[in-house]
Amino acid sequence: MGFFTGRVTFLRFAVGGPAPHLFDDDQLACLSEHAAGRQAVAAADGIEVGWSAGKSVLDLAFDLGKNVINDTLHFDMRVDTDRLPGDLLKAYYESDLAALAKDNPSGFASAKQKREAKESARDRLEAEAKDGRFKRRKCTPVLWDRASNEVLFGATSTSQVERFADLFQRTFGHPLELLTAGRQAERTAGALGLTGAADAPSGFVPGAGDEVAWVPGGGPADFLGNEYLLWLWFLTDRESDTLTLSDGSDVVLMPARTLSLECPRGVTGSETIASEGPTRLPEARRAVQAGKLPRKMGLTMVRHDQQYELTLQAETLGVGSCKMPDPPEDVSGARAKLEERATQVRELVETLDLLYARFLTVRLSPDWAGELERIRRWLVPADQRAA
Template identity: 40%
Template sequence: MPFLSGSLSFERFRVSKFDSETFDQEHLDKMMKHTAGNVETSSTENVHTGFLGGAHLFDQDFDLNKNVINEAVHFGIRIDTNSIPSAIKNAWMSMELAAAARDNPSGVATKSQRKEAKEAVEQRCEVEASTGKYRKFQPFALLWDTYHEMLYFGGTAGTASGHCADLLERVFEVELGHVSAGTIAQDWALASDRYAEMDDVMPASFVEGQSISSVAWANEHSKSPDFLGNEFLLWLWWMLETQTEVIALPDEGEVTVMLAKTLSLECPVGENGKETISAEFPTSLPEAMQAIQHGKLPRKTGMTIIRDGQQFDLTLQAETFGISGAKIVLDEDVEDFGPEDRIDAVRQLSDTVDGMLHTFCDLRTGTAWEETRLAMQEWLAPATKQSKRKAA
């Protein structure tokens, strides 16, 4: 499972209402009671979720020494589905209709024949599903940091993470909340007595003449200001280009940052489409600068970050603050880097990207923001406009 080896990809969920300060045998017993594979799914369109021991697709062994590491629980959840692909069902339906209409003068199936064909296909689906031929197993790695009340889900937020969250909430009677750029910002604002300022934050315009009231990719059902993730990446780009490669963190630490490998941009008002650039240093390419000069915002970027001597290479998604393809770059002198060290590295990586966003939020809700925004707008202005302003 990737949390203990290989590259890291995850999104996070805040865990609340857990009934214990530690994860004990009684909690493992609950996992064992709901182990993946205990319930066979034989009917169509059926979904069953269950826990895995964390080692592989069929691991049903749970043990405190194996699963509880460094005040975190490493395990898996498997989603079993038994659904006939729609292309196959459509093909069966076409075959049934063709057979029914063969002797009709019109060559078209009647209403009653279409009903019979539908019933025949449904019956065939039940029979085929019972054979297990179309059963699929989809495993996901999870790391539950009980000490920091955080769940790391080894995938992207969506239907699968929803099934996993439902299982955890049902079995452990907890509540899970998806962590995103907006929720990180709101939590920081609450802790820093800036909630009123954060509540007033609206999408900013960094291109002269462009007005933005909301971003095209915003979740209309969410009140979290996730657009701050896009603004953060643009600010980070500006900082690295014009100010410094070292970002100060609120805890008085520092992180050295370099944007690398990949960059995805999109027009916030949905007019100029999307653009993805793959290069060693994508932000140095003319097309990258032209994209943001035309008002596009970063939605995802690769980066290298170094903090306290530890280097991470990763890709950060702006709105969700989801991390993908993260590699822990070890020093050549490091010989023993075990599971506990891996979990500490996951924590450090999360704290570091959050800390950089906290630094931006402090600026974004402070008195110096307008001056910074205008400086970024000047940076993005085409060279001809900059020359005219200097001449004036």
């Protein structure tokens, strides 16, 4: 029940093709067909992936009552990996080698015997592994929201993204697209009719250059995520901690808990600061004045009296370890609380979208030149301003 209990972590994906009319037995049948442990052949690297039903790593019983909540379909991606224990492999090797070399006049094993012992030890261990005793199973929660036709994948690392997208397409016949900062900017610009371009990163400090080491050229402008976090930092430091969004609602923001910065030229390294108010510390200001850009920032957000505490990744806009609001006091019953949690997750995504759109209406407009100049002045050290 990854998205329905505890803290919430996710990357967002757009589903290619139309959303299902309803989540029903058809989707559950697709999940069962590609359930974990039912693959005929493992991948070339020995790793198997499949779906599980959410209650545990061994739960393969997909059910409408359990897996469909408030127009969302939730389940897990399970990754099965055989991890042969190195200490046991070494013990088998030593045992087999001693048996092979026991009659050697020299008392030492030959190179051929060492190779044979190594092969026999591995064969023995792999034979034992066939019953699953060395298998490690790890589940990552998945939430498919029919209303937005987006999928939330419960991780901020992209290491499993390719496996996940491939398994999803084989299961449901729909491709997935990771909604990074650049790709989300393209979608938002299209929806809002923004015509400005973000062809290159903004130079916030002298000598910053027009490249960001971790964003490859020719792809989505994911450096916008770094600029977005710096813009939020600037606003909360110099303007106000309250922003009015396009729907007329207000969101209160406070950078909190963590801040990671890195040199976009790959020269001066990276820095991570942990504090209740990391952006207020002098070392944080010195880092960004030296040209480092935020790659991750902790945020406390309040909108519609709902408070969220999360870590926001810059380039992927991934949400890490978000503390969700408690359910309202008038919501009682296990099912009602699950449905309320699904609504809260939707509202979190909506708030993040509206906040990012607020940035893009400035960044992708002629107003950005003036805003950029204000940020540059804010970054000038106090002693240089006095001079």
